Amino acid sequence: MATVLGMALRTPDDYRASLRDGRTLFYRGQKVDDIYAHPELRVAVDHAAIDYEVAEDPAHRDLAVWKDPESGEDCSAYYKVPRSTEDLLNRSKLIETCTGLGGTMVTLIKEIGSDGLFALLRTVQGESLEKVQAFYERCRGGDLAVAVAQTDVKGDRSLSPHQQPDPDTYVHVVDRNDEGIVVRGAKCHTSISANADEIIVFPTRAMGADDADFAVAFAVPANAPGLSMYISSYGSGEPDEWAFPLSAKHKMLETLTVFDDVFVPWDRVFVCREPELAGPLALTFVEYHRFTAVSYKLPLVDLLVGAAAEIAQMNGVTKAGHIREKLTQLVIYAETVRALTHMAAIRAKVDERTGIAYPDPMTTNMAKYTFATRYHEALEYVQDIAGGLLVTGPGADDWSSDEVRPVLEKYFVGKAPAAERLRMINLISDLTTRDFGGYHAVLAVHAEGSIEAEKMQILRSYDAGPATTYARRLVDLD
Numbered sequence: 001m002a003t004v005l006g007m008a009l010r011t012p013d014d015y016r017a018s019l020r021d022g023r024t025l026f027y028r029g030q031k032v033d034d035i036y037a038h039p040e041l042r043v044a045v046d047h048a049a050i051d052y053e054v055a056e057d058p059a060h061r062d063l064a065v066w067k068d069p070e071s072g073e074d075c076s077a078y079y080k081v082p083r084s085t086e087d088l089l090n091r092s093k094l095i096e097t098c099t100g101l102g103g104t105m106v107t108l109i110k111e112i113g114s115d116g117l118f119a120l121l122r123t124v125q126g127e128s129l130e131k132v133q134a135f136y137e138r139c140r141g142g143d144l145a146v147a148v149a150q151t152d153v154k155g156d157r158s159l160s161p162h163q164q165p166d167p168d169t170y171v172h173v174v175d176r177n178d179e180g181i182v183v184r185g186a187k188c189h190t191s192i193s194a195n196a197d198e199i200i201v202f203p204t205r206a207m208g209a210d211d212a213d214f215a216v217a218f219a220v221p222a223n224a225p226g227l228s229m230y231i232s233s234y235g236s237g238e239p240d241e242w243a244f245p246l247s248a249k250h251k252m253l254e255t256l257t258v259f260d261d262v263f264v265p266w267d268r269v270f271v272c273r274e275p276e277l278a279g280p281l282a283l284t285f286v287e288y289h290r291f292t293a294v295s296y297k298l299p300l301v302d303l304l305v306g307a308a309a310e311i312a313q314m315n316g317v318t319k320a321g322h323i324r325e326k327l328t329q330l331v332i333y334a335e336t337v338r339a340l341t342h343m344a345a346i347r348a349k350v351d352e353r354t355g356i357a358y359p360d361p362m363t364t365n366m367a368k369y370t371f372a373t374r375y376h377e378a379l380e381y382v383q384d385i386a387g388g389l390l391v392t393g394p395g396a397d398d399w400s401s402d403e404v405r406p407v408l409e410k411y412f413v414g415k416a417p418a419a420e421r422l423r424m425i426n427l428i429s430d431l432t433t434r435d436f437g438g439y440h441a442v443l444a445v446h447a448e449g450s451i452e453a454e455k456m457q458i459l460r461s462y463d464a465g466p467a468t469t470y471a472r473r474l475v476d477l478d
């Protein structure tokens with residue numbers, strides 16, 4: 001029987017057990033009946049369970065648990081609807097904390113779903129809002145893990161959804177009756193869907209009247225009949241913690257998420273054939289989700305600074321001018337991302353109609369843009385300081401060999417003993433050069449939207465009025 005932790009809080013084991021529900025998963029060409037029984041996939045489940053562990057941990061409980069005034073229940077703070085700057089700062093801190101515990105990998109199982117719920121609560125009205133509120137209560141009260149499938153596979157990017165040779169490249173409505181709708185098509189890159197309880201589906205872009213069938217938003221349980229999830233094998237995981245100190249324990253799963261005539265009852269349909277809502281919903285979700293993104297980037301940028309400083313010390317190069325310059329650049333990078341993230345919350349706006357707060361879109365996008373566009377430069381600095389051993393070093397088998405280890409201890413000594421120096425090298429190598437490093441690098445550029453999408457939002461959100469008025473006034477044009 002499930003352990004009762006709080007009225008609306010599940011334990012990590014409740015969460016793990018909930019995933020054994022007959023969902024249709026494929027991994028490396030094989031059907032997977034039980035995600036937690038799979039040796040590679042269970043790493044992702046254990047990693048995600050951090051979002052539940054923090055509620056049990058006295059060190060984090062104040063941040064992770066929220067007493068809902070309406071129900072009087074203790075529930076996950078992820079589901080606290082933000083009303084102020086303080087709420088957004090606490091949310092950011094919670095996301096940063098869980099990602100820090102997750103070795104720079106975001107846990108995401110409550111972060112992205114709550115981003116999606118906040119967007120729905122702000123965007124839809126009337127009967128749809130009542131359905132969203134009921135679904136929100138289900139997620140909050142059940143302490144559920146919730147994915148968001150927004151990005152469609154998209155086919156030819158120059159064509160709108162209805163122009164695609166195959167309409168299934170965007171998820172769309174193919175039938176409807178008194179009971180609900182039937183949807184078909186596929187989303188991709190869907191994070192944590194394989195180990196979530198529920199999946200919220202959003203349109204990926206603004207749509208016109210011709211695209212009405214594609215303007216659909218709904219929620220389905222992960223075991224819905226007709227839903228199949230094909231888990232990416234990227235970063236399949238290395239069980240060796242010596243050589244892969246981060247990725248051996250921390251992993252996120254993405255899926256190609258295929259809806260093969262999935263039936264969705266009306267009480268789970270939030271938007272149906274309403275193209276005018278597609279753009280606002282997509283954008284409102286992204287407003288929250290990019291704030292989540294920059295919050296979960298903070299442990300990563302801190303680690304780039306910390307690991308670079310440590311390996312510089314261990315290599316004996318801290319006094320070199322160019323090393324100090326690179327460390328300075330890394331500090332500027334990390335602290336600029338942090339300052340912009342906090343500023344996005346400080347500049348929060350409150351939606352007049354709903355009273356729900358949201359981070360300032362321009363500042364959030366500047367934080368995300370700064371992070372994404374300077375990430376590869378930051379990697380260059382860290383790798384430059386660390387040296388080539390990042391890709392030529394020994395493996396765990398060498399280190400555990402009685403014959404080889406003394407040779408490694410003698411020749412890989414720096415200013416610090418080889419045992420310490422190699423651990424730090426392996427940390428940087430895992431973070432920046434191997435599968436996990438490659439994953440982080442693409443995550444930096446694409447996840448939560450491409451760099452161009454961020455730039456568009458920055459220009460769109462900027463109020464140019466005061467600046468142009470000032471320019472005109474200085475040359476007496478007004």
Ligand SMILES: Cc1cc2nc3c(=O)[nH]c(=O)nc-3n(C[C@H](O)[C@H](O)[C@H](O)COP(=O)(O)OP(=O)(O)OC[C@H]3O[C@@H](n4cnc5c(N)ncnc54)[C@H](O)[C@@H]3O)c2cc1C
Pocket residue numbers: 112148149150151154157158188189190191192254442443446447448449450451452453
């Ligand atoms: C690790 C990871 C996790 C993710 N998790 C999720 C998730 O949980 N849920 C979810 O919904 N999505 C998720 N995403 C998807 C993410 O939001 C997309 O990767 C991003 O929006 C880019 O889309 P794309 O990958 O299809 O690339 P594309 O859209 O193909 O973009 C590639 C390039 O083409 C450009 N481009 C695309 N279309 C046009 C056009 N019409 N005109 C001009 N230029 C264009 C883009 O600007 C970019 O430079 C995730 C992505 C990653 C990498």
